[in-house]
Amino acid sequence: MSFKLTILGCNSAVPTIEKNPTAQLLNADERFFLIDCGEGTQIQLLKNKIKAQRINHIFISHLHGDHYFGLIGLINTMHLLGRTRELNLYAHPKLKDIIDLQFLASNTELKFPLFFHPIPTDKEKVLFEDDSIIISSLVLKHSISSSGFLFKEKKKTKNIIKEKIKQYNIPVSAILDIKQGNDFNTVDGEIIRNEELTTISDSPHSYAFCSDTTFVEENINKIKGVTLLYHEATFMKDLQEKALQTGHSTTVDAATIAKKAEVKQLLIGHFSKRYNNLEDLLEETRLVFVNTSLAADGETYDFDTI
Amino acid sequence: MSFKLTILGCNSAVPTIEKNPTAQLLNADERFFLIDCGEGTQIQLLKNKIKAQRINHIFISHLHGDHYFGLIGLINTMHLLGRTRELNLYAHPKLKDIIDLQFLASNTELKFPLFFHPIPTDKEKVLFEDDSIIISSLVLKHSISSSGFLFKEKKKTKNIIKEKIKQYNIPVSAILDIKQGNDFNTVDGEIIRNEELTTISDSPHSYAFCSDTTFVEENINKIKGVTLLYHEATFMKDLQEKALQTGHSTTVDAATIAKKAEVKQLLIGHFSKRYNNLEDLLEETRLVFVNTSLAADGETYDFDTI
Numbered sequence: 001m002s003f004k005l006t007i008l009g010c011n012s013a014v015p016t017i018e019k020n021p022t023a024q025l026l027n028a029d030e031r032f033f034l035i036d037c038g039e040g041t042q043i044q045l046l047k048n049k050i051k052a053q054r055i056n057h058i059f060i061s062h063l064h065g066d067h068y069f070g071l072i073g074l075i076n077t078m079h080l081l082g083r084t085r086e087l088n089l090y091a092h093p094k095l096k097d098i099i100d101l102q103f104l105a106s107n108t109e110l111k112f113p114l115f116f117h118p119i120p121t122d123k124e125k126v127l128f129e130d131d132s133i134i135i136s137s138l139v140l141k142h143s144i145s146s147s148g149f150l151f152k153e154k155k156k157t158k159n160i161i162k163e164k165i166k167q168y169n170i171p172v173s174a175i176l177d178i179k180q181g182n183d184f185n186t187v188d189g190e191i192i193r194n195e196e197l198t199t200i201s202d203s204p205h206s207y208a209f210c211s212d213t214t215f216v217e218e219n220i221n222k223i224k225g226v227t228l229l230y231h232e233a234t235f236m237k238d239l240q241e242k243a244l245q246t247g248h249s250t251t252v253d254a255a256t257i258a259k260k261a262e263v264k265q266l267l268i269g270h271f272s273k274r275y276n277n278l279e280d281l282l283e284e285t286r287l288v289f290v291n292t293s294l295a296a297d298g299e300t301y302d303f304d305t306i
Numbered sequence: 307m308s309f310k311l312t313i314l315g316c317n318s319a320v321p322t323i324e325k326n327p328t329a330q331l332l333n334a335d336e337r338f339f340l341i342d343c344g345e346g347t348q349i350q351l352l353k354n355k356i357k358a359q360r361i362n363h364i365f366i367s368h369l370h371g372d373h374y375f376g377l378i379g380l381i382n383t384m385h386l387l388g389r390t391r392e393l394n395l396y397a398h399p400k401l402k403d404i405i406d407l408q409f410l411a412s413n414t415e416l417k418f419p420l421f422f423h424p425i426p427t428d429k430e431k432v433l434f435e436d437d438s439i440i441i442s443s444l445v446l447k448h449s450i451s452s453s454g455f456l457f458k459e460k461k462k463t464k465n466i467i468k469e470k471i472k473q474y475n476i477p478v479s480a481i482l483d484i485k486q487g488n489d490f491n492t493v494d495g496e497i498i499r500n501e502e503l504t505t506i507s508d509s510p511h512s513y514a515f516c517s518d519t520t521f522v523e524e525n526i527n528k529i530k531g532v533t534l535l536y537h538e539a540t541f542m543k544d545l546q547e548k549a550l551q552t553g554h555s556t557t558v559d560a561a562t563i564a565k566k567a568e569v570k571q572l573l574i575g576h577f578s579k580r581y582n583n584l585e586d587l588l589e590e591t592r593l594v595f596v597n598t599s600l601a602a603d604g605e606t607y608d609f610d611t612i
Binding site (some may be wrong): 065077081101 | 319320321322323345346348349352353369370371375378379382383386387400401403404407408410411412413450538608
């Protein structure tokens with residue numbers, strides 16, 4: 001299935017005119033998952049022509065404002081525009097109180113069910129799972145509790161070749177069986193080998209989001225081999241000590257995780273506002289892990305091309 | 307003194323790419339008062355080249371999100387940029403809990419004193435007063451408790467003509483006396499008439515902010531003769547019933563208040579998103595009160611030219 005990530009914001013701490021605080025949209029086969037929601041995210045969705053009402057699952061990494069101050073406005077807009085479909089929110093428990101208090105103050109009763117799914121801060125948890133995707137939290141290390149997110153497309157069934165359905169008069173009831181790798185017996189008793197009926201599907205896509213966090217050795221195995229890793233790189237390596245003090249990563253931290261986890265591509269973001277030239281950060285990261293890109297607001301990354 | 311109002315946002319309910327939710331900045335002789343703070347206000351301040359750290363007083367009319375969802379982000383940014391000067395926040399009591407809860411969740415201890423001044427919901431109150439300005443709340447009528455704000459420059463002392471100080475050798479100790487309208491006795495016993503020493507000052511400026519609210523007859527006397535009245539006009543007059551149901555005003559409501567209060571100029575805003583052509587609203591308002599303008603994001607109104 002198609003897997004596309006759009007960066008709605010990747011700045012750290014303080015928003016600027018050009019750069020928004022953290023928010024990302026993962027489009028998994030036209031299902032929209034929102035990751036973090038800094039102030040102004042609803043406007044970023046409009047600018048990127050993404051309909052907010054199509055988002056049914058929102059994941060908030062931690063409760064620093066640059067990762068969630070836009071959430072209450074987005075939910076309020078969904079309500080005012082007449083949403084009725086349920087919305088699932090995955091976050092640390094205190095966020096529920098923050099939302100409830102604000103809607104209480106405005107005497108707002110949401111017109112749609114808002115299901116709050118608390119993320120444990122001390123262990124991984126499967127947050128959402130269906131036939132095609134499994135989404136888990138990761139435990140990050142930051143100045144306050146922080147969680148990463150791992151999106152893994154499930155192993156795909158094979159694709160059946162449409163012409164063969166007609167050619168061998170295959171009934172609908174047999175298709176799932178064939179997609180699962182079995183041969184097909186025709187009404188005449190002829191055995192058609194599975195290889196003739198199906199094409200090999202692409203390898204499943206996967207995406208790991210790690211922000212905000214220091215270097216966490218324990219997560220390397222958990223994100224092993226993902227297609228794309230977004231990892232914060234707030235500082236360059238000369239500020240390693242500051243990174244540790246503030247619970248952030250350097251370029252080299254991010255690159256080392258990517259290298260050890262053997263990910264296909266690394267995307268770095270959440271840059272400190274002290275850096276005017278982000279190419280310096282990119283260069284330093286690439287010295288450790290070559291296939292790295294700089295996250296940029298409005299950019300979309302298609303996993304089929306990674 | 308100079309008195310200038312900059313509109314940072316004047317949209318109702320749902321923000322759009324072009325129009326921000328409510329926020330205004332009143333610059334009274336280089337003292338900055340922020341009125342309401344919808345999502346994205348800090349970016350609007352940047353776009354209008356207004357330094358957030360110069361704002362020492364923030365007034366929030368009511369707790370619907372389009373009037374305050376940007377406040378927590380603005381305060382957070384002031385903190386992250388190292389503010390030490392006190393900030394005064396005037397709002398309904400529940401807003402304090404909302405702010406406290408969010409800073410508790412992020413383990414943030416503000417580096418500056420944040421003084422919260424609760425606005426009573428059932429009566430007017432002087433919120434701030436010094437030698438040059440007095441700021442009071444007004445009681446509005448909306449679907450939840452809502453307050454207006456009245457900014458009145460105090461009656462000015464006269465301006466002393468600098469050349470006369472030298473000419474008559476006027477000591478510093480006598481200047482305040484002359485500014486208050488008294489004559490001056492020279493060392494030779496000569497009486498110099500006050501009219502020779504001073505110029506007549508301009509009439510004091512005043513500004514009334516009324517949003518969100520229905521038509522409130524009782525406020526007409528309170529805002530009598532203000533230089534500028536900002537009054538919400540969410541709907542056109544054919545939606546009078548809807549306006550009453552939702553606690554809003556029509557163009558005619560706003561114009562009637564302006565006419566009866568004999569204000570110099572009316573500024574209407576908080577338009578429903580149903581209206582594509584705001585000129586229709588302007589035209590309808592002007593039929594009742596001619597000197598009306600449409601509020602627009604980024605526009606500045608200089609009270610000296612009203």
